Amino acid sequence: MLRITNLVKSFGASRGEKRKRVFAVEDISLEVDEGQLFTLLGPSGCGKTTTLRCVAGLETPDSGEIAVADRVLFSSEKRIRVPANERGLGMVFQSYAIWPHMNVFKNVAFPLQVLPRRKRPSSKGIKERVERVLGVVRLDHLASRQATDLSGGQQQRLALARALVMEPPLLLLDEPLSNLDAKLRDEMRFELKRLQRELGITGVYVTHDQVEALAMSNRVAVMRDGKIEQVGAPREVYERPISRFVADFIGTSNFIDGSIERREGSDYIVKTPDGPLRVHADADFAVGAPVVVAARPEHIELTVGENGTAPNHWQGRVEARAFLGEVVDHVVSVGSREIRARCNSKVSIPPETDVAVAFHEEAFSLIPAGE
């Protein structure tokens, strides 16, 4: 549905300094299938919003190609640049960008009213379509309300309705939930996901919130410094991060440096200063190669007392704990390092207690050192 090829976008640093250009997007290629929600995830300044704005037509890329449903919207090679208002995409802005001088109905009707005359529906047709889409986002009872009188969640749905009223082939969402409070954000997350699935919308979703990205998308692209670091299904990206950056950005990880000691089938034995770890990995690593083992805290089990020193079983001492409601975080010192372990709320071990630290198999992912 959406195909981006070798997209590059740079900005001039500031007035007068022609030579200094900051590359916001550096050679990105990706493809989004029909009916999928594709998420661009990354810290601020990673180029995710710039990428989205290039698709929308609000930024002009330096080079590359963007096509939606086989219609080329931008191509530096073929010298095509369709203006934003002729692309026919729907977009939801971070600030919602609800027009404060129009009421709810007029906000949603606007995209239909500005269609060229030959494509524009009759005013009755406009009314029907606006009412239908307002019904979908459950705002039909507020149609005549002034847009600024809506609550945050309602404004959010209004922005969505305005983007959907054109029935665009592609919906672009720029951090649409980041202005909502935590509770409402949870609700809207499910609501958005439901709408997307029910209406079969193809969407590109930009966020810096990993929970949002994991919960909503069919596929996630983790971006860093203008490049895509890893693309995959949410579970894949979470469980098999290919770099330290991804492992660190999505969820929390303990990073344990070591080197490959030997291979046993599809498992590797990793030598670390605090004891050996047995890690499953699909990728190939040479014996002796320096690696980093990323261990998810939620797959680390603590038991009071000693437990021998089999692979993946270490001895440690609880240094601190923090009760977080659903879970209890423990900081355990093992040899020279500190390991964070996340236990369910029934397990709460006071500091200064000696514990056995058991890493479950699924806690690990193996990452080449230096990435």
Place this chain on the structure above:
Amino acid sequence: MTAPGAAAGALRSGIVGRDTLRRLFSGRNLIVVAVIAIVFYIALVPLGFLLWETFVQDGQLTLERFREAYSAIGLTSMAANSLAFAAGSSAIAMTLGTLLAYLIVRTDVPFKPLMFAASLVPLIIPGILHTIAWIFLASPEIGVINLHVIQPLTGRSFDVFTLPGMMLVEGLHLAPLVFLLMVASFRSMDPSLEESAIMSGAPLSTVFRRVTIPLARPALYAAVLIMAVRTLESFEVPAIIGLQGGVWVFTSRIWHVLKDKPPSYGQAGAYSMSLLLLTSVGIYLHSRLAKRSRSYQTVTGKGFRPRPVHLGVWRWPATLLILLYFVVAVVLPLAILLYASTQRFYSPPTRATLSDMSLDSYRDVIHSDLAVTAVRNSTVLGLGSATAVMLLMAIASWIVVRTRLPGRWMIDNVSFMPLAIPGLVLGVGILFVYLRVPGVHLYNTLWIMFMAYLTRYMPYGMRYASTSMFQIGRELEESALTSGAGWFQSFRRVVVPLLMPGLIAGWIYILIVSVRELSSTIILYSPGKETLSILIWEMNQNGEFPQLAALGTMMVGALIVLVTLAYKLGARIGIREA
């Protein structure tokens, strides 16, 4: 992969295709180019002609004009007078304005609304009426204050036709401007900065000296510079009071040499350039200050409710000061105008004249063809220039705030340049343009004054428009684009409606100030093209004081309506701005 370095902005976005040409000549680009051209034309061309006329004679670069101008008799005293007048009236305005602002914002004095009403006075009493009213109040022979207060008390008279007299009249007229500037500054000051000084154990006087004043310093400097420029370019007081007392300054001198037969354009140019140099330095310093003091800003966007300082025994002197200011700056000038308008021949109020009042002078004015013409000309010019300026500046501010056009900051700077050009100097520049350019017959029409007003009020229009433009999130416009609206549609249906409060506020402001414009108009008007302020000027020259007062009273009435309307409208529209 590298970016196309040089090709930037609009041209860059034309990363081009079969329809590059179509896009290059799109309606949007044509409008943008036209607006930029107009802004540059009206700001720069009169200055260019002024330079040419002053420094070039028979195709040769020369300083002859300056030699001529500065060899005239009494030149040193004129320059000294100019500076003394500027310094003195600024000092009076600064002292009064700052003191009153502090009392109103930070202390528990009563009658606060009275002071805010008084701060509108410069808007509703044009400078020329203020000046003439003060002649009635403080001239040594007929001045009411002299006759009834000063002479009985001291046996002597205060002479308004002297340098100190001029300073007082000008200072009183400008004090409200300082007041408003300083009120804004005192209000935006975070009280926790002072409170933390108090908590550190400092007594109130130390807090004032070590915290309050340093925090207000950028605003104080800014106000001083604005005052310096305004007093240097002031025309009404020097021309009406100064000439009668033989006190010459730059502005009155420029006007004088242009009234000579034949007019000495070169000398006028030389004086204008000198004055322009002084005011430009002021504006330049002011803009530098504004840039630097941004790091100094105490505004955090939170609403403060500063705890008022309890004045204690000082409360009564402070109250007296406010009442006295209100009477002297507002009540007396308006009362004397009202009184003068009821007399057949002006003489100072006595029991006899007060019992013999008539409305004859109002009838005279209403039935005078000249007055009707003046009202019509002023209305046409006011409405025309206010509308034109706001339309132009809506687009110009959009270019500056929204586009990535290279060099767009120049439009911003150029549109603010006229702030440094005294009205009289601008008048001279525009006169040169349309006297010298063959084939353009604007002289003897209202158009030449329209050009002057367009130039003079462009900076204000820009400020109103760009302030509102900054408040409109970029995304509001982008969402119109992604909704399929073209540039013109999104400008008309999203940008302009959202700008409207700012545009209307600016429109009314320009309407108000253009109706009172005197210093450019007096250079450019021709018989039959008089405006209201010109008519008042002429009536003053001819000694038709009752008619002048009647016309002035009606003008003040109309301005009160306009100003009230502006405030009502501003408040009503303001609510929906959220």
